[in-house]
Amino acid sequence: MRGIFQKGKAWGWAALLLLAIPVMVQAQFAYTTNNGTITITWYTGSGDVVNIPGSINGLPVRRIGEYAFFEDAGFHPPNISQVTIPDSVTSIGENAFAGCHFLRTVTLPSGITAIEAGTFSSCASLVNVTMGTNITSIGGGAFGGCSSLKAIHIPNVTNIGGSAFSSCNSLTNISIGNRVGSIGNGVFSYCDSLTSVLIPAGVTNIGDSAFGNCDSLTNVVIGSNVASIGASAFAGCTNLAGIFIPSIVTSIGAGAFSSCPVLSEITVDASNSVFSSTNGVLFNKDQTSILQYPGGGAGIYSIPEGVLTIGNKAFAACNSLTSLTIPDGVTEIGYMAFSGCTRLTGLALPASVTNIADRAFTYCSGLTNMVIGRGVISIGDQVFDSCSNLKSVMISASVEIIDSKAFSRCTSLSEFTVDTNNIMYSSEDGALLNKGQTELIQYPYGRAGLYAMPDSVTNIAPLAFSGCDALTDVIVGAGVLRVGDRSFEYCDNLATVVIGNSVAWVTSRSFWHCPKLTSITVGNSVGSIGEYAFYDCPKLAGAYFLGNPPSLGTWVFAGASSMTVYRLPTATGWPTVPNLWAGCPTALWLPETKADASLGIQEGKFGFNINWASGQTIVVEACTNLADPDWLPVGTNTFGGASTTFSDAEWANLPGRFY
Numbered sequence: 001m002r003g004i005f006q007k008g009k010a011w012g013w014a015a016l017l018l019l020a021i022p023v024m025v026q027a028q029f030a031y032t033t034n035n036g037t038i039t040i041t042w043y044t045g046s047g048d049v050v051n052i053p054g055s056i057n058g059l060p061v062r063r064i065g066e067y068a069f070f071e072d073a074g075f076h077p078p079n080i081s082q083v084t085i086p087d088s089v090t091s092i093g094e095n096a097f098a099g100c101h102f103l104r105t106v107t108l109p110s111g112i113t114a115i116e117a118g119t120f121s122s123c124a125s126l127v128n129v130t131m132g133t134n135i136t137s138i139g140g141g142a143f144g145g146c147s148s149l150k151a152i153h154i155p156n157v158t159n160i161g162g163s164a165f166s167s168c169n170s171l172t173n174i175s176i177g178n179r180v181g182s183i184g185n186g187v188f189s190y191c192d193s194l195t196s197v198l199i200p201a202g203v204t205n206i207g208d209s210a211f212g213n214c215d216s217l218t219n220v221v222i223g224s225n226v227a228s229i230g231a232s233a234f235a236g237c238t239n240l241a242g243i244f245i246p247s248i249v250t251s252i253g254a255g256a257f258s259s260c261p262v263l264s265e266i267t268v269d270a271s272n273s274v275f276s277s278t279n280g281v282l283f284n285k286d287q288t289s290i291l292q293y294p295g296g297g298a299g300i301y302s303i304p305e306g307v308l309t310i311g312n313k314a315f316a317a318c319n320s321l322t323s324l325t326i327p328d329g330v331t332e333i334g335y336m337a338f339s340g341c342t343r344l345t346g347l348a349l350p351a352s353v354t355n356i357a358d359r360a361f362t363y364c365s366g367l368t369n370m371v372i373g374r375g376v377i378s379i380g381d382q383v384f385d386s387c388s389n390l391k392s393v394m395i396s397a398s399v400e401i402i403d404s405k406a407f408s409r410c411t412s413l414s415e416f417t418v419d420t421n422n423i424m425y426s427s428e429d430g431a432l433l434n435k436g437q438t439e440l441i442q443y444p445y446g447r448a449g450l451y452a453m454p455d456s457v458t459n460i461a462p463l464a465f466s467g468c469d470a471l472t473d474v475i476v477g478a479g480v481l482r483v484g485d486r487s488f489e490y491c492d493n494l495a496t497v498v499i500g501n502s503v504a505w506v507t508s509r510s511f512w513h514c515p516k517l518t519s520i521t522v523g524n525s526v527g528s529i530g531e532y533a534f535y536d537c538p539k540l541a542g543a544y545f546l547g548n549p550p551s552l553g554t555w556v557f558a559g560a561s562s563m564t565v566y567r568l569p570t571a572t573g574w575p576t577v578p579n580l581w582a583g584c585p586t587a588l589w590l591p592e593t594k595a596d597a598s599l600g601i602q603e604g605k606f607g608f609n610i611n612w613a614s615g616q617t618i619v620v621e622a623c624t625n626l627a628d629p630d631w632l633p634v635g636t637n638t639f640g641g642a643s644t645t646f647s648d649a650e651w652a653n654l655p656g657r658f659y
Contacts, residue, residue, distance in 0.1 A: 037062040054086035066093035178202035199223035255313030264296040349373035397421035453477030606649030
C-alpha cells in the first residue's frame with residue numbers, strides 16, 4: 001500500500017497490478033487496447049512536459065487509467081509540471097495524477113463527465129483547474145491536498161464526494177451551482193484560506209465536518225433548502241462569529257459548531273419546527289435540551305430551568321466558560337458535552353442527573369474538584385480523561401457503573417471517596433475498589449510514594465495503575481491471585497515491586513514501560529509470567545524469585561540488559577548458577593546483614609537487621625574465638641517480610657562475640 005499524507009487526511013491507493021489485457025508501449029506511454037479504444041496505463045517517460053496523444057496506431061485515446069501518472073519519490077518520479085489532455089479522452093481513473101507535486105494547471109476536455117476519487121490528490125502546486133460544463137460528479141478526495149488551488153467553479157456538478165477539496169489551503173473562492181444536492185463529509189475541511197461560503201439553494205445536506213477547521217471562515221450563508229447539517233460540520237472554524245439556521249433545517253449533528261472560539265450567536269429562524277435559540281444558544285424547539293453553547297459565549301452561564309438533557313458536544317471546547325450552573329431536572333449529560341472546557345474549574349451535578357456519557361469532561365484541564373450527583377447511575381468511558389488538575393472525586397451512593405478508563409490520565413488525582421452507602425463501590429486509602437474490596441479498580445494517578453494493597457484484594461483490574469507516575473513502590477496484597485493485563489504499564493517512577501505468595505499469574509504487559517523499575521520480588525506461587533510483562537524496564541537490576549521457575553511468555557524481560565535473576569537455594573527446576581534463565585544470568589539469593597542504624601546496641605541488646613526472602617527461616621550462630629571457633633545457634637528468625645531484626649540479650653555477659 002502506498003499513500004500520500006497531508007494535513008487532516010491520508011490518501012491511499014492499492015499497489016499497481018498487471019492487467020489481463022496485453023500492455024503495449026508506444027513512445028512514452030504504456031497502454032491497453034479494448035473495443036477499439038486506447039487506455040493509457042502508465043507514463044514511462046522522464047520529461048516534465050507531457051502531451052498525451054489523441055490516438056495511437058489509429059485508435060482513439062479514450063481513458064487515462066488509474067495511477068497512470070502517479071508520482072511517488074521512491075517509485076515513479078518524473079516530476080510532471082505540465083500535461084495536455086486531448087479532447088478524445090472521456091474518462092480519467094482514480095488517482096491518475098495523484099502526487100504530481102509540480103503540476104500547475106490542468107484543462108479537462110469537454111467529454112469528461114466525472115472526476116474520479118483521488119484523481120489529483122496531493123498535487124501541491126496545482127493552481128488552476130478548468131472543468132468543462134459537462135462534469136456532474138467529483139469523487140472523494142479528488143483534489144484533496146491541492147494546497148495551491150485558489151478557486152473552484154463547478155456549475156453543473158450534482159455530486160461531490162467526501163473530502164474532495166480537503167486541505168486545499170489556498171482556496172479562497174468556491175462557486176457551486178444549484179444542481180449540487182449534497183456537500184459530502186469533509187469536502188472543504190482544512191481549507192484554511194476560505195473566508196466566505198454561500199450554500200446554494202439546491203443543497204439539502206451538509207455532511208459531517210464539511211467545513212471543519214476552515215480557520216479563516218468568517219461568513220456562512222446556509223441555503224434555504226438545507227434540511228440537514230452534519231456532525232462537526234463547521235467545527236474548528238476559529239473566526240466564525242455568527243450563524244443563522246433556516247426554517248427548513250430538521251437535523252443538526254453533534255458539535256456542528258463546536259471549537260469556534262469567537263462564535264457568539266447561533267440564531268434560528270423563528271418558524272423552524274425543530275430548533276430554537278435564546279441569547280445565542282441553540283436548543284431543541286421546546287428548549288428541553290441544550291444542543292450548542294457558542295464558543296465565544298459568556299464565561300458564566302446558568303442553564304435555564306426546564307432543560308432535561310445536555311446534548312452531545314453541547315459545550316465542547318468552550319474555553320471561555322469558567323462557571324456553570326446546572327439546574328435540578330437535568331437527567332443526562334451527553335457525549336463529550338464539556339470536552340475541552342479548559343477554564344471550567346469546578347462543577348456540582350444535581351441529584352436529577354442519572355447518566356454521564358462517554359468523554360463528557362475529557363480534557364477539562366482546569367477542573368479541580370468534582371461532586372458526582374447523588375442520582376448518577378453510570379459514569380461512561382473516559383468521562384474525565386486528561387483532567388490533569390482534578391484532585392479529588394466524590395462518588396455518590398447511587399453510582400452502579402464506572403468504566404475502567406473513566407479517570408484515565410488524571411495526573412493530579414490523589415483520592416477517590418465513595419459514599420459508604422454505595423452498594424457497588426468503596427474506597428480505601430484513596431483507591432477505588434468494589435464494595436467487598438476484593439477488586440482494586442483504579443488507583444489515583446497523583447498519589448505518591450508506597451502503596452501496600454489491602455489483603456482483601458484478590459484481583460487487580462486491567463489498567464488499574466496504568467500511568468500512575470507518582471507511584472514509587474508497590475506491595476501486591478497477600479490475597480491477590482492475578483495481576484491484570486497492563487495493570488502497571490507506564491508507571492514512570494515505580495522503583496520496586498513485591499508480588500505476594502498468593503499470586504498465580506502475572507499477565508502480559510503488566511509492568512511494561514516502567515523506566516525506573518529496579519527490583520521485583522516474585523512470590524512462590526507464581527506459575528506463569530505473560531509476554532512483555534516487564535518489557536522496556538531498562539533499569540531492572542534484580543528479579544528475586546521465592547519459588548520454582550514459572551513458565552514464561554516471549555520478551556518478558558526484554559530491555560533489562562543488566563538484570564540478574566536471584567533464586568533461593570532450596571528451590572528446584574532452575575539452571576545451575578550462573579547459567580542463563582530468560583536470557584539473564586542467575587545467582588543464589590542469600591541472607592544479607594545490613595550495616596545501618598540497626599547495627600549496635602538497641603534497648604540493652606546487641607543486634608542488627610537481616611534482609612532476605614519473606615517466609616524463609618535462618619539460624620544465627622555465634623562464637624567467642626575466631627581462631628578456634630565453636631559456632632553455636634543463638635537465634636532463629638523467620639522473615640515475615642523482606643527483613644527481620646536479630647538481637648542478643650546475652651552479649652554483655654561475654655568478653656566478645658562473633659556472629
